[in-house]
Amino acid sequence: MKEELTKNEKSKLKKIKIQLKKSAAKHAKQARQATDIAKASEKSSELHNQQVDVIDKMLDEKKKKRKKAGTESSKESSLRDWFKRKGAPGKKGGWVDCNTCRKGKCKPCGRKKGEKRAKYPSCRPTPAACKERGRGKTWGKKSKKGVKESFERIKKLVREELTN
Secondary structure (H helix, E strand, O other), X not given: OOOOOOHHXXXXXXXXXXXXXXXXXXXXXXXXXXXXXXXXXXXXHHHHHHHHHHHHHHHHHHHHHOOOOOOOOOOOOOHHHHHOOOOOOOOOOOOXXXXXXXXXXXXXXXXXXXXXXXXXOOEEOOHHHHHOOOOHHHOOOOOHHHHHHHHHHHHHHHHHXXXX
């Protein structure tokens, strides 16, 4: 036996049916948008990975090209060969004191008998190698800052002892 629905119940069911259709359509649209966003995100991450790979390759190439002063070249097979290095063709010697370089000219490394210099020699195989970063001006010296700090600390301790 079937029960008949009243007009009021039928209208309520009709409204519910319409609401369900609308929400189903809305959810389908949201699902499409979510998949579109996921695809776009995937594409952007792929692009990002490609950019990172390109940058890594560029950095690797740059590292290969850069040579530090004193690194072994293909011609040099031993330490003896490294010390025999000369400067530019036609020059009498290569080893120079970087502390004496003025306007592209440097004095040879080492000191002549009786010669005095202000600093300890900083020798490199060529004047061009003096441009490379090395120990530089602070070689073999203690920092003034550290000396001042320790002097101030000692002063403070003495004052405290005298007041007590």
